[in-house]
Amino acid sequence: MWKMLYDQLKSPERYEDYREATIQAIDFSKSWDIESNIPMETWWNDIDADGSISEKMISGNKTEKQKIPDWLKLPSGKTWETRLFGSPLLRYAIHIPGFYSDKPEFFATDMETKHIFYGQLRNTEILIVSFMDKATGGDMKKWVEIIMATTGFPVLELSGKDENTQPHLQEWIYEGSLPELAVRLELDEAHAYSGFAIMPPTNQNESALGARIYILLARRDSFA
Structure with missing residues (x-):
């Protein structure tokens, strides 16, 4: 096309x-x-x-960036006010920005369990933690790439229902397999993606907004 x-x-x-x-x-x-x-x-x-x-080109047999991206490094200066949130069920603990929802929305399927936190701008401020306990075999990158291929956008929760509600992806980069990060977090493997999109307004009184997108794939044994 x-x-x-x-x-x-x-x-x-x-x-x-x-x-x-x-x-x-x-x-x-x-x-x-x-x-x-x-x-x-x-x-x-x-x-x-x-x-x-x-x-x-950052893919398969092409050059991959192996350095940890800035957004996955520990902050060195002043940061947002955050609070620690953990889930024994999903096996994670992270710092959530203070202006995000106090508790996540909960979703579960046969394959995965998911927590979704929303910020003040619901269509551009969103944090998703997804957990699978039977992630054995296969290429983890396909979890993202299949969504991209079928919806045209890497985050299923933000993809549109039609042309008027579909975000416009302006930039999309595979950041690499990140072995240094995998060692730091005691993972078997880790992959990262980042990008930028224009999000459509949710009603006629709003304007389109730009949104940064960050995805981290992490696996330890069969947990991912």
Whole structure:
């Protein structure tokens, strides 16, 4: 679709959209082991003839950032007022911003149990903790990538029901496998994603808002 739009109007903006969409498609193909089913060489030659974005690709066999991102580091300066919240059921304890809900909303399925905290701006301030006790085998990254592929947005709780309510993802980066963080937290593996989206207004009196998105995947034994 992006290629078709670019062919119709060869503008720099549409070419950049086409490049980003193709990079994401290549990224997914590597994660799902379907590279042989797509014209990989043709795509790369089309969007990266000079090799300028190859080093920026963060996926499968491409370069991964191994340093811990700033948002996962311990704060060094003044921070928001927070309170400690823990759950023996979901096996976590984290500091929640003071302006978030005192208690989380609770959801449970056969596969996972989930806590959701909301801030003052419900559609842009949200903290989700999801827990599974039978996370054995497979690629953890697919938990995020399948949602991206099916809804077009990495957070299912924030994805829209139609074009008018769908957030517009402006940036999406796989931060890497983060072995240093895994060692610090005594995990078997850890992965991180970050991005930026424009969230649509919830009513006609509001304006669209920008929102940063951060996802951490963590597993110890069969707990994730």
